[in-house]
Amino acid sequence: MGEDGKSLIIKPKENLKASSEYTITLSQIESEEGFLLPVKSVTIQTAEKVKTPAANQESGSLLPAGSEIIFTSLTEDAVIRYTTDNSEPDESSNEYREPIVLQNNTVIKAAAFKEGMEQSETAVFTFLTEARALDIEETSRIAIDYIQERITGFISDEKYTINGTPYVPADTNRAIDDTWFGTALTIMKNGKEGVTIDSELQNLSIPQRPEAPDSLGVEGNRIIGVTAAMEYRNIEEDEWTACAGTQITGLSAGMYDIRFKAVAGVSFASQIETIRLREVLTPPPPIKNTNSPSPKETASPAVTKEPVLTAAPEETPTLSSPNRILKITPPKKPSSVKVKNKKGKKLLVSWKKVPQANGYQAVIAQNKKFTKAKKTKNTATVKWTFKKLKKKKTYYVRVRAYRKSGKQKIYGKWSARKKIKIRK
Secondary structure, three states: OOOOOOOOOOOOOOOOOOOOEEEEOOOEEEOOOOOEEEOOOEEEEOOOEOOOOEEOOOOOOEEEOOOEEOEEOOOOOOEEEEEOOOOOOOOOOEEOOOOEEOOOOEEEEEEEEOOOOEOOOOEEEEEEEEOOOOEEOOOOOOEEEOOOOEEEOOOOOOOEEEOOEEEOOOOOEEEOOHHHOOEEEEEEEOOOOOOEEOOOOEEEEEOOOOOOOOOOEEEOOEEEOOOOOEEEEEOOOOOOEEOOOOEEOOOOOEEEEEEEOOEOOOEOOOOOEEEEEOOOOOOOOOOOOOOOOOHHHHHOHHHOOOOOOOOOOOOOOOOOOOOOOOOOOOOOOOOOOEEEEEOOOEEEEEOOOOOOOOEEEEEEEOOOOOOOOOEEEEEOOOEEEEOOOOOOOEEEEEEEEEEEEOOEEEEOOOOOOEEEEOOO
């Protein structure tokens, strides 16, 4: 019985159909006061139900990522609420106010609500999204700077792969590795996850250095046979000076590097030819005879005396004294020598570049005296891979640098000895 004592409240055990009329027959009704009231029959009218929401796309559709789902209800002023976590929508669920944008496969459950009306049936929609085609990164446009000996055109802090090795540049350029000369690089710009995919490969050929000049010679304190396409420096200095004409004059005794200059967009600086200039001594002035003969004695050959010469000091060179040769400074010994066993019974040896060195000699052997199973390699690079080694054998390694003087090699000291066992 209702609060007014007149209305009847019925709570059915099962849901009744909306917008329907039901007749309920009761034998008696107990009032709040405990009296039993006789009743023959009661007629009830259920509330009208809100129309179920509809979508602009059919459930089960395969749609491109970014597609919009629009819901509507035929019940005027109905509020649509929805869930995407597979739970049943109720009056506390998200209210639909604008199209839902699909990014992934999604299940949407939606129901419509209106005051004074029964909640609509729950509509279930399953939408499948096609894999979105990601943009491809633009192919790298890395170029060669022949003058500075570097490759340029990188975007700093972006991810690249050079010959299969990851590389993240801190600047727009990178120095050319000694091992790259005479090879082809493959450069790829890596994609950004979920946004772009890897670029196509850029193939960049790194030319070999031109050969060193072979027309050079020495005359006194001059270097001859040069051209305006060459440059030179003292081996103790870093700065190069362009050659003018066919000879270099005004040089002091010492060692000089000469090479062909780099040509922008065409070629790197050539390999180096090292020339040694000896010190050229100026002959001492003629020594005067203090005992000159008288005119009469000079006129008569019979009485002419041999001039008396004053002996020169021992340290003073005579006309026939040989030129003194300056001592040649050998290069320093290599530092940071590293050894690594690579698959296939290979041994990679690497070291830091030595200033003023023209090349290096790497040696490995199976004993500390470097006499057993010895292998030697001369190279212009700062690494070398020895192959066809013996598995489970221990190898000792050392490296030294050298300078060139014509065809002669002037070696520096050996590096610290390294030891490694070949395991693979």
